[in-house]
Amino acid sequence: MNVQLFIPCFVDQLFPETGFNMVKVLEKLGCNVSYNPQQTCCGQPAFNAGYWDECRSVATKFVKDFRAYEYVVAPSGSCIGFIRNYYGKLFDNSAVHNEVKLLRKHMYEFTEFLTDVLHVTDTGATLNGVGTYHDACGALRECGIRQGPRELLSKVRGLELREMNDCEVCCGFGGTFAVKFEPISIGMGEQKVLNAIDSGADYLISTDLSCLMHLDGYIRKHGHSIKTMHIADVLASGL
Template sequence: MNVQLFIPCFVDQLFPETAFNMVKVLEKLGCNVQYNTDQTCCGQPAFNAGYQDECRAVATKFVKDFRTYDYIVAPSGSCTGFVRNYYSELFDNSAVHNDVKLLKKNLYEFTEFLTEVLHVTDIGATLNGVGTYHDACGALRECKIKEGPRKLLAGVKGLELREMNDCEVCCGFGGTFAVKFEPISIGMGEQKVVNAVESGADFLISTDLSCLMHLDGYIRKHGNNIRIMHIADVLASGW
């Protein structure tokens, strides 16, 4: 099975090890993984800031870069959800309309691809400790991903999964929201970290590094004894 990687900007620049771990898992499961080095951003930051024309220019390149019949897999529910739910609006009645339909059909968030396409829940990973899962807004609300990540984590040897209070509540990042509304964003992040710590977890796990990056800033500043982990990093552990 051929798989094209879509690596979001912040993963490429700040958390490249997660991308490598995603490749490690996909190759273990027999996928032929390919990476188009011409790829850039999906356009979400510009769109969320109200710059639709600028977003459309970036998104047009994205559509061109991922004009393929292969599966496209990304370690981000946020970027995946944006392409799925807003590209049709950006390119309505345009020359690339059919390309957008194909792109939306082939694009999957990482855990979604594992559970719904490959039908795998046990990767053979091992991670000793207690984990709690944060439902990132992009994955939960834009992609309707809920049970898949939990099934994958349940298959990790040595990991006890505990639900924290308000696991579906936003962490407060929201891209530019964290800059424009900093006090609100920090307050939401604080509550998320408090809930995670109170669950007794050693690891705060999610599908989206944008959320985890935001929460890790609070954790580091306040010295909380909990570690963030993208689910790809969890699934690549111990083998």
């Protein structure tokens, strides 16, 4: 199976090891993985800030950078959710409308691709400790991803998975929300971290590095021992 990688801005600039770990898992499962180094942002930040024309320019390049007839997989429910749910509005009645429609059908968040396309729930990973899963808004609300990541984590050898209180509540990041409403954002992040700690978890795990970056900032500032991990890093552990 041919798989194209879409590496979002957060991963490319700040957490490249997550991208490499995603490749490790996909290749272990028999996928032929390709990466177009010309790819850039999907346009979500500009769209959310109200700059639709600028977003459309970036998104047009995105459509050209990916072959719509192959699977495109990304370690981000937020970016995948944006492309699936809002590219139609950006390109309605445009020359690339049909290409966009086809591309949206082939876009998958990493764990979703594993469980729904490859039908895999056990990657052979090993990670000793206790983990708790945070439902990122993009994955849960934009893509409908909930059970798949939990099934994958339940098969990780040595990992005990525990649910924390309010696991589906937003962590408070929300992109520009964290800048415009800093006190609220910090308060929401604090509650998420404390709920994770109360579960007894060693690892706070999610599908989206934007959430994890926000939460890790609070954790580091307050000296908590809990660690944040992207689920791709978990599923590649010990391989």
